[in-house]
Amino acid sequence: MQTNESRRVAVVGVGDVDYGKYYRQRDLHYVRDPYALGIEAFKNALEDSGLTKDDIDGVICVRDIKQYDQFCYRIGIDKPRLVNGLESSGRQSGLALQYAAMAIATGMANTVAVVYSNNGRTAKYNYGSTGDAGDPFGILHGMTSPGAQVGAMFARYCHDYNASEEVLAKIAISQRYHASMTPNAVFKKLLTMDDYMGAKYITEPLRLFDYCLINDGAVCIILSSVERAKDLKKPVVEMIATSACGDMKSMYMKEDFFYGALQKISADLQGQAGIKLTDIDNMQIYDNFTPTVVFSLEGLGLCGRGEASQYIDEVGITLGQSVRPVNTSGGHISETYMQGFNHQVECVRQLRHECGERQVKDSKLSLYVCAAPILTGHIFARL
Amino acid sequence: MEESMRENVASLLPVVTEYEAPFWNGLQDGKLMVQECKSCGHKQFPPSPVCTECLSEKVEWVEASGKASLWSKVEFNKAYLKPYPDVPYAVAVARLEEGPLVEGRFSAENYKKVPIDAELKVTFVDTQDGTKIVEFVPVND
Incomplete structure (x- = not known):
């Protein structure tokens, strides 16, 4: 990344909504408005940053904010210098921050709001029912949903490394514990191994608690230069490294469990930041399905291939037990399915030391990674 | 479920393009077809209009x-x-x-x-x- 402070990139504001409250409102007779959700998160992020909307000269809309012109009209931003929309897959969340960072680093825009909303619960999205894994040759045979694709990868992984579903249970249980300390999380009741193993298979080998939840919500993340961030009220959180890598196959499933692409991301991030992954204080790992956490721990190089379960036992992923806890707000499995945006918000809050009882003590470096057909990763640092 | 209420499996078929048609026609004839590049010998599936290795347009359908x-x-x-x-x-x-x-x-x-x-x-x-x-x-x- 650049060294000039006006071109170094910081996250200056984060905003979201009360996911748990919205989830518990079960008697709605309407689909929650995706623009209203986005506006709530945007206003929260503005307040968090201390900026006004006149400071925003870039807007990137994601997922259910389908029309960027309609959204900008609704918040009265008339002539943004950077504006566009990204489609609804979770891989877009890391990319959205990268596009904002590129615009800031090149001077195309000074302060960019990335706004995401998801009304999947009230709009009754039935993921997997429309061939959203993108493989027409599979769907004819009943093979659908990225969950089934990840399940097939995990079944193969178990064969290759003599692993079992127990490793997934450890992840689900740990993340639920973290969510129990996250005020706005959807699911906060602790899970036991019996709860996990007693839950039904959705697509075997994956059980209910291996799946992301489906809920309504929104996130806004505002980025600007480090120079600007230093004039604002919150501690400065700099994006000190960022990397992306496509993994372009015809199926969502990857025979190497995303290993090759994750290795490139890991090398890029460590090289740009000038640190080792073992210097990281907390990690937020994209978890549309729990096996992605297994694949990411190994692909990043935190442990050898097939050794994620051992890593979880020995180094740990849980607050209070690990030097590098994972998914400290509960992730997609328990906190909220904001498709990587909630993970990136958690990186920022951990580095600002705003996390209350789930705070990782003295956090200075936080990593985000998403293993999907376009992989992304960032390292954020508290200056 | 009542048989009459089922949606047809055919509803899951994609809109078939010219270069993919031999696969779908083969399937309905009970043949699994893949592509073979006549320039470099590479075999591939799903299909592409060109060889994914050498970009040759000399890709032909062969039965697996x-x-x-x-x-x-x-x-x-x-x-x-x-x-x-x-x-x-x-x-x-x-x-x-x-x-x-x-x-x-x-x-x-x-x-x-x-x-x-x-x-x-x-x-x-x-x-x-x-x-x-x-x-x-x-x-x-």
Whole structure:
């Protein structure tokens, strides 16, 4: 990344909504408005940053904010210098921050709001029912949903490394514990191994608690230069490294469990930041399905291939037990399915030391990674 | 579910383009077709208008040998697709002798008893509306 402070990139504001409250409102007779959700998160992020909307000269809309012109009209931003929309897959969340960072680093825009909303619960999205894994040759045979694709990868992984579903249970249980300390999380009741193993298979080998939840919500993340961030009220959180890598196959499933692409991301991030992954204080790992956490721990190089379960036992992923806890707000499995945006918000809050009882003590470096057909990763640092 | 209420499996077929048609026509004739590059010999599936290795347009359709091995398997306990309301059903991810991974049906019995890496062969089954799909079975069945 650049060294000039006006071109170094910081996250200056984060905003979201009360996911748990919205989830518990079960008697709605309407689909929650995706623009209203986005506006709530945007206003929260503005307040968090201390900026006004006149400071925003870039807007990137994601997922259910389908029309960027309609959204900008609704918040009265008339002539943004950077504006566009990204489609609804979770891989877009890391990319959205990268596009904002590129615009800031090149001077195309000074302060960019990335706004995401998801009304999947009230709009009754039935993921997997429309061939959203993108493989027409599979769907004819009943093979659908990225969950089934990840399940097939995990079944193969178990064969290759003599692993079992127990490793997934450890992840689900740990993340639920973290969510129990996250005020706005959807699911906060602790899970036991019996709860996990007693839950039904959705697509075997994956059980209910291996799946992301489906809920309504929104996130806004505002980025600007480090120079600007230093004039604002919150501690400065700099994006000190960022990397992306496509993994372009015809199926969502990857025979190497995303290993090759994750290795490139890991090398890029460590090289740009000038640190080792073992210097990281907390990690937020994209978890549309729990096996992605297994694949990411190994692909990043935190442990050898097939050794994620051992890593979880020995180094740990849980607050209070690990030097590098994972998914400290509960992730997609328990906190909220904001498709990587909630993970990136958690990186920022951990580095600002705003996390209350789930705070990782003295956090200075936080990593985000998403293993999907376009992989992304960032390292954020508290200056 | 009442048979008359089922959506046709054919509703899951994509809009077929010129270069993919030989695959879909082959499937309905009980043949699993893959592409072979006449310039470099590369075999590929899913299809492309060109060879994915050398970009040659001399790609021709050939019938796969039908020999495969089980790369992975899953069993659906949730019904995602309207033509397939009856669960559980299983899907095999098979590696063809020619190299590519292909998905096809797997019986519940085979899902339980056939281990990963087992040798398979391709068969074809008629679904309720007559649309043929691939089913993989153990080589000795």
